[in-house]
Each structure stands twice: as C-alpha cells, then as structure tokens.
Amino acid sequence: MRLHGYFRSSAAWRVRIALNLKGLDAEHAFHHLRHGGQRAPDFLRLNPQGLVPALETDDGPGGGAVLTQSLAICEWLDETHPAPPLLPGDARQRARIRAFAQAIACDIHPVQNLKVLARLRGLGLPEAEVTGWARWIIADGLAACEALLAGEPGPFCFGDAPTLADLCLVPQLANGRRFGVALEGLPRLLAAEAACAALPAFRAAAPDRQADAE
Numbered sequence: 586m587r588l589h590g591y592f593r594s595s596a597a598w599r600v601r602i603a604l605n606l607k608g609l610d611a612e613h614a615f616h617h618l619r620h621g622g623q624r625a626p627d628f629l630r631l632n633p634q635g636l637v638p639a640l641e642t643d644d645g646p647g648g649g650a651v652l653t654q655s656l657a658i659c660e661w662l663d664e665t666h667p668a669p670p671l672l673p674g675d676a677r678q679r680a681r682i683r684a685f686a687q688a689i690a691c692d693i694h695p696v697q698n699l700k701v702l703a704r705l706r707g708l709g710l711p712e713a714e715v716t717g718w719a720r721w722i723i724a725d726g727l728a729a730c731e732a733l734l735a736g737e738p739g740p741f742c743f744g745d746a747p748t749l750a751d752l753c754l755v756p757q758l759a760n761g762r763r764f765g766v767a768l769e770g771l772p773r774l775l776a777a778e779a780a781c782a783a784l785p786a787f788r789a790a791a792p793d794r795q796a797d798a799e
Contacts, residue, residue, distance in 0.1 A: 588601070591615060592615070595757060605786035640653075671748055693723060702719060730771075731774050737773075754774060755778055
C-alpha cells in the first residue's frame with residue numbers, strides 16, 4: 586500500500602492512526618499542501634479532487650485501486666483487516682461512532698481547512714478575521730462533540746478501545762490548539778485524547794513524527 590499525505594493534514598493523520606492500529610505497513614508519499622503539491626498533474630490523476638489522503642491499495646484483480654476520503658479509507662481498512670475494530674458494537678453503537686466521526690470530518694474540519702481559509706484571504710478578509718472564523722468553527726463544533734459523548738463510558742470516546750471517533754478527535758483537537766481554541770471546558774474530549782496519547786499507534790502517527798515534518 587502507498588499512502589499519499591502531508592504531515593499536518595488532519596485527514597491523512599486519521600488514516601495513519603488506522604494503519605498503525607491495524608499493524609499495517611504502507612509506503613508514504615508526501616505532497617506539500619501549502620506549496621500546491623496536491624494540484625500536481627500526477628497526483629490529480631490519482632485523486633481528481635486534489636486532496637489528501639489517497640491510498641493506493643495492492644489488492645484485487647489486476648493490481649490495486651486508489652481510495653480517497655479518509656473515512657472511506659478507514660472503513661475499508663476496517664472491513665479488510667477487522668482486528669482491532671474501528672466500528673465495534675451493535676448497529677446503534679456503530680451509528681453513534683460514525684455520527685461523532687462525521688461531526689468532525691464533515692462539519693468542522695472542511696470549513697476551517699486550508700482551502701476555505703485561503704479563499705477567505707483571497708476575498709480580502711483580514712488575517713485576524715480568517716483565524717477568528719476557524720477558531721469559532723472549531724470551538725462550536727467541539728462543544729457539540731463534548732455533548733455527544735455525555736454518558737458514554739471511557740476512557741476513549743466510546744468505551745475501552747479507540748474507534749473511528751478517536752481517529753477524528755485527536756487531529757481536530759490539535760487543530761484547535763493551533764488556532765488558539767480554549768479547550769479547558771471539554772473534559773470528556775481531553776480525557777479521550779489522553780487515553781489515545783498513551784498508545785504507540787497514535788504517537789507514531791503524530792505530525793512531528795513524519796518524514797516530511799517541518
């Protein structure tokens with residue numbers, strides 16, 4: 586397998602954690618998002634969206650395929666390598682885990698991401714307003730995520746092992762710190778993050794541990 590990513594990409598970070606939890610090795614290809622590496626013709630042939638991550642698989646008739654979108658990749662990894670499960674429990678529990686993951690991956694992360702912030706700057710907004718927008722989006726979304734975990738047993742988001750929810754939470758909390766979001770009022774999220782930080786799979790996936798880290 587070959588994972589195309591960028592050290593600071595939250596979406597690629599999720600997939601790195603998933604690979605580590607599954608004990609899977611992947612070759613890494615790096616695309617510098619701030620330098621436009623994701624728009625290079627060779628990469629656009631792999632992923633026409635011009636986004637990371639993209640995972641080149643090595644299975645199937647005639648060779649592998651290219652998978653895109655971090656949650657889809659993580660679910661493919663879970664289906665093809667079931668242990669440990671990223672979506673454990675019954676149908677209702679799996680729906681709750683997916684809902685939490687999507688609250689971050691669909692409703693928080695995209696609208697505070699590099700592409701949106703670059704567009705805001707291009708429209709002439711002052712840098713303080715651009716940063717303020719990201720800070721507000723993250724703070725509002727994480728407050729909802731804290732409420733979603735009310736009553737859920739820990740120490741992870743949904744019980745005694747990390748799930749797809751934790752894979753999304755850890756990078757988003759890091760983004761929150763980068764934009765100056767106050768996280769003190771999110772004890773349940775911070776407790777889950779601390780549980781994740783104790784696991785080698787999460788530590789090895791951190792941005793500062795990647796070969797392209799700056």
